Amino acid sequence: MAKKLRVGILFGGRSGEHEVSLLSAASILKAIDRRKFDVVPIGITKTGRWLTAGGAQALLTGNHSESADLVLQAEAETTASPADAVTALVPDAASLGSGRLDVVFPVLHGTFGEDGTIQGLFELADIAYVGSGVLGSAAGMDKDAMKRLFAQARLPIVKHVTVLRTAWEASPRKTVAAIEAALKYPIFVKPANLGSSVGISKVHDRKELGPALTLAACFDRKIVIEQGVGGAKKKARELEVAVLGNDDPKASVVGEIVPGKEFYDYEAKYLSDGSVPIIPAKITAAESKQIRAMAVEAFRACDLAGLARVDFLMEPDGKRRIYLNEVNTLPGFTSISMYPKLWQATGLGYSDLISRLIELAFERHKERSRTSFSFNVAKG
The missing domain is CATH 3.40.50.20 (Rossmann fold)
Structure with missing residues (x-):
């Protein structure tokens, strides 16, 4: 045996x-x-x-x-x-x-x-591990750096600005003026480095902006402010794709989350049963093909490995334009989380998905072991 x-x-x-x-x-x-x-x-x-x-x-x-x-x-x-x-x-x-x-x-x-810190420890210990490496994990965690990589890859993203906590605390009026000059309400205010929608606020007017910035500043030194998709009256459609692989990643079917609240925040994700997952999403075949291709491109743009959930926003009507929102390098992994549910719908069960991720961890570790870290070895 x-x-x-x-x-x-x-x-x-x-x-x-x-x-x-x-x-x-x-x-x-x-x-x-x-x-x-x-x-x-x-x-x-x-x-x-x-x-x-x-x-x-x-x-x-x-x-x-x-x-x-x-x-x-x-x-x-x-x-x-x-x-x-x-x-x-x-x-x-x-x-x-x-x-x-x-x-x-x-x-x-x-x-x-999820931000590259524990991945660095694994690299020092020379041990195989599931998921992205130091760079991919850090890029996938930092929404500001992530968006820069998406822009470099010419992937469609929503208009946004980034402000530092120190700038907000030193000059609140100037910060608000700069945000309002660049974006129109409603907007989303987010800590650059955090997940599960912690510290995120949907802001409808100036009165709500200050408290939202202060909340986000509790969780990170960088704050990302994004233009809302869909306008004041209609919510954007929230679409998700699960990606699996290393150098040749594959995308799952596209799913949709219909939040029980105004947007898919922490409470809607984990503390209430009002949000409804729709798998596969009710979109056209062309839209599905486009979104799955974009998910793989986003995975590669951030140099990810193993797994990622890639999230999109779609305009609720009209041109139905699609925007890449973010990647999540270690998404929720309960049996009812979207990442495994998307693969279940694509034909890969939960237990087999876990096994496949472990296989990919060894594959990536083996590939990394081919790299020389000594000049004499490489020369010799």
Whole structure:
């Protein structure tokens, strides 16, 4: 019998999407093919402490005590020698059991998990991992940098401006004037680096703009303000495509989300059942072909790998123009999340999708291993 691959499922983390990560990880742990994989749950608390075995399971089920974790962390900081400090970063070998992990499946949504930081740690450790690398993850997280890459690839995006938190705090009137000169209400105000619609506001007039900018500034130093699609009276159609692959990515069927609220915010995504997914979306064959091609182009423009959900906005009537909104390099991964549901509708089931992502992680790691990092090796 072939040896099972040892897969670390990494979840939790310090971001505002901690709870979403727990939901995704629980679904993956339930569905992953145990005949192929020996699974090691690894949790990261909101304070940044790494947990395995019973500690990871307690975090997953909501039984882990953050207050106790803070006490342990304080004690460690006062008693540990500098050589011991590294253990705060990664789980110790004993807690992982015998043997090294073959691959890590990070299910860390948002900051410190989706932005290239944890990917850099995996690269340093020379371990295969699911998803995009450092550059792709960082570009896919930063909405300002992402839009610059989309523009360079000549992909259609909505009109937008970016302001710095320091500029907003130093000159609020000047900032508001610059935004109003460039865009028309309604507009969307977003932190540049965050996911799951955290910190996003739809702004209808000047009275709402200041509070929206202040809210977004809580979550990032850069704030992206976008022109609303559809105008004041009609909402844009929100379309989504799942992309899978490395150098030769494929796109799923196109799906549509009909939000139960004015737009698809955090509450509409995770806390209410008013939003309705429509798979496949009710669009023409030509529109579907165009959107799927654009999804692959966006994936390549940001140098992504493994997986991504690519989101679009379509004008509700008239010319039905389509705009690329953003990519999400580690989308929600519960069995009812849009990414796996889109692949289910395309013919790839949830458990098989997990297996395929792990295969792609090894494929990308093997390709990277061909790269020389020493001049003498390359020359020789």
